[in-house]
Amino acid sequence: MATTFRTVYQQLFKHYGPQHWWPGDTPFEIMVGAVLTQNTAWTNVEKAIVNLRDRDCLDAERIMALTPARLAALIRPAGYFNVKAKRLRNFCAWYLAIGAEQGMAALDDKSLRHALLSVNGIGPETADDILLYACDRPVFVIDAYTRRIFSRLGLVAGDESYEQLRQIFEKGLARGSHHERIKLFNEYHALIVRHGKDVCKTKPRCASCCLRKGCPARLD
DNA sequence: GTCCAGGGTTCGT
């Protein structure tokens, strides 16, 4: 059986089961989490979100009403708090200006992605997290784990640009209804992160890949 | 003590 984007997904799902991403009660909370999780362990992001919720600040207007210093203090556990306070403000200002989730829903996938990328502090991965997990748009999220795992499998070269990789994955997983693809992309990225956390950082790092024969951490 | 996490921007080349 040839290794494909489909078979890797099946292998991961069989081993780890559903990941129930994205944790969060509302789309807005997911968007906040997407900004806060930039290069940060999720456990630290959760602490920051709890702080915001305790202050009733999981809300764009409430966040904008905070001074940058107050906001930074609340999100302190998520690290890079001064940078992220600024990015969160930038995002909330944009979010309110565009008309919140209704305004976002009025845009097609491409326009919304472009609009998100225009926000200072929202790059490709954060934008795609928001598109997929908060807006239910069929975009495949690429991260460092994706690049590492799939280049070791030989399914990608590894030095492609973010945009190239996204196209490769979306084309490699082209079949299925709109809804099925969203569900698949949702679960797939979550499984890649789960697997990456689990074994791809074992020391010494497996030189081949944790999904391939010969790797001590291979799944079966 | 060291390493690095569910990255992005800015400023060099």
Added chain:
DNA sequence: ACGAACCATGGA
């Protein structure tokens, strides 16, 4: 277009 420095906490 691409690479490196920068940001900062907390858990393993």
